[in-house]
Amino acid sequence: MKYTYFAITLAAIFLYSCGNNLSPTYSHDIAPLIYRSCSPCHRPNQVGHFNLLTYEDVRLNANKILYTVTNKLMPPWPADPHYTEFIGQNILSDQEIITIEKWVALNCPVGDSLHIPPIPDFPLRSFIGIPDLSIPVKPIALKGNSMDQFLLIKVPFELPTDTFLRAVEFAPGNTKVVHHVNGDMVRFEYDKKKNVFDGELVSNMKLDSTIGLAYQKIGILHDDGTYPTLVKSIVNYLPGVIAQQYPNGIGGWKVNRKNAFLLADLHYGPSEIDTWDSSYINIFFAKEKPKRPLQEFQMGTLGVSPIVPPLVIPPGKVSTYRTELFIPKAISLVTINPHMHLLGKRFLAYALTAEKDTIRLIHIPRWNFNWQYFYTFKKMVKIPAGSTICVEGVFDNTIENPLNPFNPPQTVRDNNGSMKTTDEMFQFIVNYLPYEEGDEQISLEVKK
Ligand code: HEC
The missing domain is CATH 2.60.120 (Jelly Rolls)
Structure with a gap:
């Protein structure tokens, strides 16, 4: 008897939560999601080439939006969120993608048009606030x-x-x-x-x-x-x-x-x-003198650690390169920036401690030349003395790679960091601080 009651309650909760998502509307479900994940770039003077700010903007572009979100092209966030998380991580949950699918299938209902949440106050020409x-x-x-x-x-x-x-x-x-x-x-x-x-x-x-x-x-x-x-x-x-x-x-x-x-x-x-x-x-x-100015090193091309084997990428092949750096004194990682050009396919960085424990840093399963962020950790990441930072880059120099600048493919190298897009680079830029007791607990999030 008790169990029947429990089962009915569960079923009711289940039906209620599905019911909520069965008929998503713009004002209730879609607008908050667009404002959070899309409008920061899709507004005037920003990089997205069209606006996503109003119901009309979103309705008129609904099919394109559907295509880009279901194929995980938008919002652009190449780092694998299951490997490590960073500040400003912009991804849609599977549930949110389903909500968009249902909404488009229902022909984009506006819902309660009087209660569309107001468009957030985005600062003009800035992502981070009103500049001084x-x-x-x-x-x-x-x-x-x-x-x-x-x-x-x-x-x-x-x-x-x-x-x-x-x-x-x-x-x-x-x-x-x-x-x-x-x-x-x-x-x-x-x-x-x-x-x-x-x-x-x-x-x-x-x-x-x-x-x-x-x-x-x-x-x-x-x-x-x-x-x-x-x-x-x-x-x-x-x-x-x-x-x-x-x-x-x-x-x-x-x-x-x-x-x-x-x-x-x-x-x-x-x-x-x-x-x-x-x-x-x-x-x-800044209000005060920075107590702990950041320090930086670069691994790989033009950096402090050599690429093994040297970055000479043969045509017609997918090949893997590595670069490693020994860390003699403990440091706290703050921000990292993986960098490759058009042949990049995959990027992985982690640290191995002296005890051979792995500290995950970043994994980019599908490299995207267009989206190369500086990733800031939510909390500083301690790399103990005696660790090695290991970075692995996979390059696709075949015709399967649609961005390959050469057809037929040619040998491509880093040419001493020439920076030309058609030369390659394999670089990992690290911003860090000398480690201090308790750093792992320090949140790097800036309170608004
Ligand atoms: C970091 C900035 C940024 C964010 C955030 C962003 N976009 Fe974009 N979006 C762009 C840029 C830049 C382009 C054009 C270049 C490209 O296609 O890569 C674009 C292109 C698109 C296109 C393709 C337009 C076309 O005509 O092919 C669609 C659709 C789109 N974005 C929808 C979205 C949606 C939906 C979201 C939120 C879920 C979103 N974008 C979040 C920057 C962004």
């Missing part, structure tokens, strides 16, 4: 010649006093052509630089062996010819990348009164029509 200062990058006219362009651009700025930054964000102007940026910052000594704006702002020179010349040309040197301090890798951008920001005291940089960002490689993708770009760099001031 938006510094314009010199607008660039781009020829419609269907060629890639790489520019070296200086973005000088002055502040009323020396202070500290907690985050720097690149806000692309023309999201159709801006592909990626790696940016450094130079800090001038106040009395050694009269005018931060002198020299040319834009050059098509590369910062390789001619670094001194390029610096002279765009006026990066002090007036007496000496080099200012260079802060490497302060701003990085690829479509969808969310600028890194950390809780108070972690990360951050000093800035002087006179400075310049140095966009070492602003990569514009090919365009068939003449067009232009006007991007911004958003800066966010």
